[in-house]
Amino acid sequence: MASKSGAWGIDIGQAGLKAIRLVIDEGTEHVHATAFDYIAHPKILSQPDAIPEELISQALDKFLKQNDLGNDLVAISVPGQSALARFIQLPPVESSKVSEIVKYEARQQIPFALEDVVWDYQTLGKGTEESGFLLEAEVGLFAMKRDQVMNQLKPFTNAEVEVELIQIAPLALYNFLSFDQLGIRLGDETVAMDSYTILLDMGADNTTLLVSNGQKIWIRNVPIGGNHFTRALTKEMKLTFAKAEHLKCNATKSPDPRAVFQALRPVFNDYVSEIQRSIGYFSSVNREAKISKVVGLGNGFKLAGLQKFLQQNLQYEVERVESFSAISPDGFKDAALFEENILSFPVCYGAALQALAQTRIRTSLLPREITTARTIARKKPWAVAAAAAMLAALATSAFGYAHVYNAVSEKQFGDAEKKIDELNTEQVNLKSAYAKETGNCREIKNQGATLVGAVERRTAWLELYKAVAECLPRDKVDPQDIRLQNRILISSLIPRRHPDVAAWFNGLSARAKELMTEQERKAPPAGEAYIVSLQGDHYHDETLGKGIYGGGDPYKNRLVQGEGYVCEQFLKRLQEWSVAAHDNSGEVKVGGIGISHATIVDCSMPIPEPMNPLGQDLFPPRMAGGGPGGAGGPGRGQMRWTMARDKRRDKGRESDNRSQALDALDLESGGSTALNARPKQEMVNRTHFVVEFVWMPEKPRPKPASPTGSQPGAAVTSAAVTPASGRTPGAAPAATPPKR
Numbered sequence: 109m110a111s112k113s114g115a116w117g118i119d120i121g122q123a124g125l126k127a128i129r130l131v132i133d134e135g136t137e138h139v140h141a142t143a144f145d146y147i148a149h150p151k152i153l154s155q156p157d158a159i160p161e162e163l164i165s166q167a168l169d170k171f172l173k174q175n176d177l178g179n180d181l182v183a184i185s186v187p188g189q190s191a192l193a194r195f196i197q198l199p200p201v202e203s204s205k206v207s208e209i210v211k212y213e214a215r216q217q218i219p220f221a222l223e224d225v226v227w228d229y230q231t232l233g234k235g236t237e238e239s240g241f242l243l244e245a246e247v248g249l250f251a252m253k254r255d256q257v258m259n260q261l262k263p264f265t266n267a268e269v270e271v272e273l274i275q276i277a278p279l280a281l282y283n284f285l286s287f288d289q290l291g292i293r294l295g296d297e298t299v300a301m302d303s304y305t306i307l308l309d310m311g312a313d314n315t316t317l318l319v320s321n322g323q324k325i326w327i328r329n330v331p332i333g334g335n336h337f338t339r340a341l342t343k344e345m346k347l348t349f350a351k352a353e354h355l356k357c358n359a360t361k362s363p364d365p366r367a368v369f370q371a372l373r374p375v376f377n378d379y380v381s382e383i384q385r386s387i388g389y390f391s392s393v394n395r396e397a398k399i400s401k402v403v404g405l406g407n408g409f410k411l412a413g414l415q416k417f418l419q420q421n422l423q424y425e426v427e428r429v430e431s432f433s434a435i436s437p438d439g440f441k442d443a444a445l446f447e448e449n450i451l452s453f454p455v456c457y458g459a460a461l462q463a464l465a466q467t468r469i470r471t472s473l474l475p476r477e478i479t480t481a482r483t484i485a486r487k488k489p490w491a492v493a494a495a496a497a498m499l500a501a502l503a504t505s506a507f508g509y510a511h512v513y514n515a516v517s518e519k520q521f522g523d524a525e526k527k528i529d530e531l532n533t534e535q536v537n538l539k540s541a542y543a544k545e546t547g548n549c550r551e552i553k554n555q556g557a558t559l560v561g562a563v564e565r566r567t568a569w570l571e572l573y574k575a576v577a578e579c580l581p582r583d584k585v586d587p588q589d590i591r592l593q594n595r596i597l598i599s600s601l602i603p604r605r606h607p608d609v610a611a612w613f614n615g616l617s618a619r620a621k622e623l624m625t626e627q628e629r630k631a632p633p634a635g636e637a638y639i640v641s642l643q644g645d646h647y648h649d650e651t652l653g654k655g656i657y658g659g660g661d662p663y664k665n666r667l668v669q670g671e672g673y674v675c676e677q678f679l680k681r682l683q684e685w686s687v688a689a690h691d692n693s694g695e696v697k698v699g700g701i702g703i704s705h706a707t708i709v710d711c712s713m714p715i716p717e718p719m720n721p722l723g724q725d726l727f728p729p730r731m732a733g734g735g736p737g738g739a740g741g742p743g744r745g746q747m748r749w750t751m752a753r754d755k756r757r758d759k760g761r762e763s764d765n766r767s768q769a770l771d772a773l774d775l776e777s778g779g780s781t782a783l784n785a786r787p788k789q790e791m792v793n794r795t796h797f798v799v800e801f802v803w804m805p806e807k808p809r810p811k812p813a814s815p816t817g818s819q820p821g822a823a824v825t826s827a828a829v830t831p832a833s834g835r836t837p838g839a840a841p842a843a844t845p846p847k848r
Contacts, residue, residue: 125164
C-alpha cells in the first residue's frame with residue numbers, strides 16, 4: 109500500500125502537546141517519521157491556577173504555525189481514564205449477528221444511554237469461523253460520553269482542523285507495542301507471542317497499564333502519576349509546586365538527594381503496590397499467561413531510581429524505551445529534542461499508525477454524524493457531476509418522447525380515449541353509490557345499537573337491588589318479639605342522577621361525613637353519577653330487658669340506639685364490601701357495581717307504636733303462598749300492615765312525634781278513662797332513617813347462574829343474606845353477619 113499523504117498523531121497531555129508525522133514509502137511501503145513537535149504547557153493543566161482551555165488552545169495555535177498540515181490526516185488521542193474499555197468473550201454466534209449481540213452487551217456494560225455516548229467495537233483474539241459461526245471470539249467494546257468527546261474536539265474545531273480519528277490512549281499504546289516493539293504487521297493478525305509484555309505509561313495524574321501478547325489486550329488505569337511525586341515533595345520539604353517539580357526532575361543534582369528520595373519513598377511504595385495488585389489480578393484471570401518484561405513510557409518514568417525500584421520489587425525485567433525500532437529520527441530538524449522526550453511520543457505514534465491503516469485496531473470514537481457529513485462533502489463533486497449527467501440523459505429522453513408524441517395520430521387513439529373517459533365516469537358513479545350505501549348501513553347500525561343498548565344496561569339496576577338486599581341483616585330464626593329481630597324494612601329506593609356528586613358530598617353534614625370510612629372521607633367523589641336514597645324503618649330495640657343503656661336522657665339514648673343499629677347492621681356492610689366484586693359462587697358484591705361513600709343522612713327519634721294496631725301481630729305467622737320472599741320473605745299480611753302503617757305515619761306527621769309517643773305511653777298505662785276501656789297494647793319503637801350513597805354503574809358483565817331458589821324480587825322489602833354466607837334472598841337465613 110503506497111501513499112503520498114501522511115498522517116499526524118497528536119496527543120495533548122497534562123504537560124504539553126506531542127505530535128509526530130508518519131508517511132508510507134511508495135517503493136518499500138515502510139513507515140517513516142518525517143516530522144515531530146513537542147510544545148510544553150507553561151503550567152501543568154491540573155494545577156489549581158491553570159486554565160486548561162486557554163493553555164491547550166495556545167499550544168495548538170503554536171503547533172499549527174510551526175507545521176503545515178496540508179492534506180495530511182489528523183488522529184488524536186483521548187485519556188484512557190475518561191473512557192470505558194471492556195473485553196467480552198462471545199459465545200458461539202453467527203457472524204451476521206455479532207453486531208446485535210455486541211449492541212445488547214453495550215446496553216448492559218455502558219452505564220449511560222447509548223444515545224449519550226460514542227461507542228465502537230472490534231473483534232479480537234483467535235476467533236475462528238466455522239459453518240457461519242464465530243467461535244472463541246473476544247470483542248473489545250470502547251465508549252466515551254458524547255459531551256467529553258466534543259470537548260476534546262473543540263480546540264481542533266475552533267482551529268478549523270478536521271480530525272479523522274479519535275482513539276483512546278491505551279489502544280494507541282497497543283498500536284505502538286504491536287507495530288514497533290513486537291513487529292506485528294498487517295496480515296499477521298493471527299500471530300501471538302508466547303509471552304506477555306507490560307506497558308507502563310506514566311502521565312501527570314495517572315498511569316496506563318497495558319498487558320498484551322499481540323492479540324489479547326488487558327487494560328487498567330492506575331491512579332498515580334508524576335504529580336503525586338511532586339506533591340509529596342511540596343508536603344515533606346515545604347516547597348512550591350514549581351520548585352518541587354524542578355527538584356523531582358533533578359533529584360540527583362540536589363544538595364541532599366537522600367532526603368529527596370526519603371520524601372518520595374511513600375509514593376514509590378504505593379505505586380509498586382498498585383502495579384503488583386494489577387499484575388496479580390491479571391495473572392489470576394489468565395493463569396497460563398507468562399509475563400516476560402515491563403516497558404516504561406511517559407516523561408514521568410524518567411524519575412531517578414524509579415526503574416531500579418520497580419525491577420527490585422516486581423521481579424521482572426524493567427526497560428525504558430530509548431528509541432523506536434520501526435522509525436528513525438535522523439531526518440528530524442531537532443533530533444536531540446525528540447530523543448529527550450521520546451518517552452512521551454508512543455501514544456501519538458500509535459494514533460498516527462492507525463490513521464495510516466497499519467494496525468489491526470480499527471475502532472474510532474469520532475461521532476458518526478461528523479464522519480457521515482465529511483463523506484458527503486468529499487463525494488459532493490462526484491454527486492453533482494452524476495446529477496448533471498442524469499439530467500442531460502433525461503432531457504435527451506424527453507426530447508425523443510416528445511418527438512414520438514407529436515407523431516401520434518388522433519384517429520388511431522380517439523376511440524380508446526373515449527372508452528377510458530366512460531370508464532372513469534362509471535368509476536366515479538360507483539364510488540358515489542358505494543359511499544351512499546355505506547352511510548345508510550352505518551345509520552341502521554346506530555339505530556340497532558340504540559335499541560339494544562337498554563337491554564345491556566338493565567342488569568345494572570337488578571344488581572343494585574340485589575346488592576342492597578344482600579347488605580340487610582337477617583336472623584336464622586326470627587325471635588317472636590319483633591324488637592329482638594335483626595330486620596330492616598326498606599320502604600323506598602330512589603336513584604337521582606347528579607351532574608357532579610362533589611356538590612352532594614360538600615352539602616352533607618359533619619355527622620354524615622363522620623359515618624363514612626376514613627378513606628372515602630379523604631377521597632370525595634367527583635363527576636356524574638347516581639345518588640341513591642334509601643328510606644327504611646326498624647323496630648329493633650337492644651335495650652329490651654336491659655333498660656336505657658348509658659343512663660341520662662332516655663330520649664337522646666333512644667336516638668343513638670336507633671342510629672347505631674342502622675350503622676352496625678346495614679351501613680357498615682355497604683362500607684366493608686365497597687371493594688369486593690363477584691365471588692366464586694356468582695354472588696354480587698357491592699364494590700363490584702360501583703357503590704361508594706355510603707352514609708346516614710337522616711335518622712328520626714324512635715317513635716312508640718302499638719304492637720298490633722290491626723288486632724293482629726305486627727308480623728303475623730307466614731301464610732301459605734305469601735309474599736315473594738318465600739319462607740324467608742314477608743307475608744302478604746305484613747305487606748298490608750306496612751301499607752296501613754305508612755298511611756297512619758303520613759297522616760300523623762302533622763302532629764309532634766314526641767306527643768304521639770306520650771299518648772301511646774298514656775294508652776299503655778291507662779291514664780285516661782276513655783282509653784282505659786280499650787285493651788292494653790304493648791308498644792314498640794319504630795326508627796325511621798335515610799341512607800344515601802354514590803352509585804357509578806359499571807358496564808354489565810356476564811355472571812354465573814344464580815343458585816336454585818334465588819328470588820331477587822324480595823330484596824327491597826325483606827332482610828338479605830350477607831355475602832359471606834353465599835346465600836341469595838329466599839334461601840335459609842344466615843346465622844351471623846359477615847366477619848369484620
